[in-house]
Amino acid sequence: MFSGILAGAQTMYDAMTFSEVNYYGTARSMSLGNAMTALGGDLGSVGINPAGSAVNPYWQFTLTPGFSIASSNSRWSTLDNGIYDYRNNSSKTRFIFPNTGLTMNFETGNRHGLKRYTFGFVVNTTANHLAVDNIFATGNSNTSMAGCFASGAYGIDATEFDASNPYKGNIPWNTVLAQQSGMIATFGGKTDEYIGINETIDSENNIYIPGPLKQRSFTMSSGSKSDIIMNFGADINDKLYLGFNLGIPTLQYVYSETFSEAALDPADFPVTMGIISTNYDSSLYRYGYQAEMDGIYAKFGLIYVPVKGVRLGAAIKTPTLLTVRETWQLDATVNYTSLKSTQSSSPVGEWSYDLRTPWEANFGAAFTFADKGFVSLDYEMMDYSIMKFVEHTMDDSFYADDPYYQQNRINRLFCGVSHSLRLGAEYKIIPSVSVRAGFNLTTSPEKIYKDNLGLTVTASDYSNFFDDFESGRYRLGDWTYSDSRRSYALGLGYSSNGSFFADAAFRLNRYPASYRKPYADYIYDNDGVLDTASPVIRTDRTLCDLLFTFGWRF
Secondary structure, eight states, X not given: OHHXXXXXXXXXXXXXXXXXXXXXXXXXXXXXTTOOTTTOOSTTTTTTOGGGGGSSSSOEXXXXXXXXXXXXXXXXXXXXXXXXXXXXXXXXXXXXXXXXXXXXXXXXXXXXXXXXEEEEEEEEEEEEOOEEXXXXXXXXXXXXXXXXXXXXXXXXXXXXXXSSOGGGTTSOHHHHHHHHHTSEEEOTXXXXXXXXXXXXXXXXXXXXXXSOEEEEXXXXXXXXXXXXXXXXXXXXXXXXXXXXXXEEEEEEEEEEEEEEEEESSGGGOEXXXXXXXXXXXXXXXXXXXXEEXXXXXXXXXXXEOSSTTEXXXXXXXXXXXXXXXXXXXXXXXXXXXXXXXXXXXOOOEEEEEEEEOOOEEEEEEEEEETTTEEEEEEEEEEEGGGOEEEOTTOOTTSGGGOTTHHHHHHHHHHBOEXXXXXXXXXXXXXXXXXXXXXXXXXXXXXXXXXXXXXXXXXXXHHHHTHHHHHHTSSOEEEEEEOOEEXXXXXXXXXXXXXXXXXXXXXXXXXXXXXXXXXXXXXXXXXXXXXXXXXXXXXXXXXXXXXXXXXXXXO
């Protein structure tokens, strides 16, 4: 039972996070918008098209350090009514090292056919998860996180929390934590109904928040995904270049979430604990999560030169089978005006599973203009609908035994094909100095539906009402894709008369607005209609990257 509960923690959004691709590579490839499928010749291009290693007839070695700066503009709507009364800006900077590699080119001595072949070892970053979101609001007397936890505990007998280890039962971990930290408690002699520490009850048994609260939500993620690539390339008649990659993706992902709420006036929040009377001051909830993964995939590519000045490229990547290992922990603290704080922490949770990620296909064309420069255009598609969670020890011949049936069903329904259009251009000011620019547009694979009542349905909504949708009580109708991610890049390159070269690049990534609730809606009327909404946070996020590549050709 414990394993099944933990397995249920994985969602479509986790699969999308681990499958996401946002190429980094060298400063040159990033400044060109990574429109490298038909260009090749750069170690940043090897992960996009394996044939790129065979284009240049020399050895190469590159190192690429840099910085990433994540920024966010967050706004808070206390009642999820479209009115955002509070806003805040946040930022975080990290040092990164998104590329290092070596390619070795060997002559065959043939005048026709296979003229050269290349072996390469390259490490390129393919996703950066740096993000920060910090927002606070004052005066909410409608809902609270403690009240949400109390509502979620309804129907659970208090004796279940007294087991030797309630975290091994069938109660959600955050509910156990809320009870053991003092954020919620039973009331009025009841054993399966709960009230939040910052709530009170009137003479008609109505639960309410007696005064305004100051609330703050802080989330942060970090980590990256990099591909360790073993490459082979072949040059046939200087017209056709072929390549193969054996890739080993690795990922480290860290996410933390902190939510606090405090009484503006503790006198409004009397608390009785046995014979002791005090007042509620504040409470804090923290959740920490970490994931590591590795896997394997193959990628095949070609570049063809039909006439001088024109290059055509294509590559296809197999789905990646990843092994994901997760750990997480929660803790909570309640502070009072005249009593010692109450605090509790969960044990460290651990879980591992396999994940099949999308297949990819790239197509590109590049046009060169004498020795002055070029333009390059790429199209890439990724089919996210094939993402699939797999339990390590599962025999999935019967879906009824599949603990991931619900998640995989949602993956198929709510994920589609992501399309990416990349454009890059380079112009040589003088033979040794080039300027570059790039643009990237990537559509989201997430589908947003309308149901038979005309209401918006996301993957989370479908998961919350899974049985109702699967039984036909609610039905999905038309759908649209979520918004797109855009990036803009500029760069500068220097090539000496000897072996040394250096490049610099700056890229701005703009992400579509995201919406999240720090705690779920929980106040409904007797007909099950939402009466009072919980807060919603809108975040507009950007990620800036600054890279410097130092390389040698020999």
